[in-house]
Amino acid sequence: MKELIEVNDVSFRYETDGPYRLSNVKLTVPKGEWLSIVGHNGSGKSTLAKLLNGLLLPDEGTVIVGGKRTDNEENLWEIRKQVGMVFQNPDNQFVGTTVKDDVAFGLENNGVPREEMIVRISESLARVQMNEYENQEPHQLSGGQKQRVAIAGVLAQRPDVIVLDEATSMLDPQGRQEVLATIRELNEKDGITVLSITHDLEEAIKADRIVVMKQGEVVASGSPKDVFQNTGLLLDAGLELPFSLNIQQKLKEKGINLPAPTLTQTELVDALWNYRQNS
Incomplete structure (x- = not known):
């Protein structure tokens, strides 16, 4: 896969x-990937997100999006059209009196011409x-609905990348599931590259790859299975383990060793069943 985003030193x-x-x-982030960048508060993950579309510029090194460097002012307009941002608080993102506005x-x-706007x-x-x-x-909508409208506003710009900066952290469980299901569909069906900035490992499990940050540095990168090993x-990075992995950890302390990380409750139940069958 071609690298769509490059962050160099x-x-x-x-x-x-x-x-x-x-x-x-x-x-590096290839086109079409869903990448979760996880870390505790102060780890630098949200700062990194703002560097990806030129809201911030690096003091050292380069950020390249679609072959264009963010530190070249002439590129910023195109880069910001390529990289759409959805932020934490849905109420802070609305400027229109209706969803359509x-x-x-x-x-x-x-x-954008009016006829094209109507279609988009x-x-x-x-x-x-x-x-x-x-x-x-907008104020009549639920939290999950508001974030989906914010995503629609980004989609209308036809970006290559959507960055979710803690975009589900203020939502209830149903709203969170609605937004993540929407993002999964956009990633799989439309090929939109997704960067999810979060401290929630339950959310990060759904990504293709996870990057773990601590005190401004990348300390791990790999598939969810690899990282959760x-x-x-x-x-140590200040993160809370997902429920199923936390249970697996407590079982290990009791002498029950399952062969691989269980990322979901279904995987945990299956692993326990196999463990019992083989004991």
């Missing part, structure tokens, strides 16, 4: 004489199953 600090929030970060906002700013608004709302709500006022590293 990037370091960043908010103040000239302040501490580095990122230190020599190296990262909100999705239209970015298109109007980009000078309809298509993007349909993609997140919110087209029946186009005339609703090292529970000590995850705990």
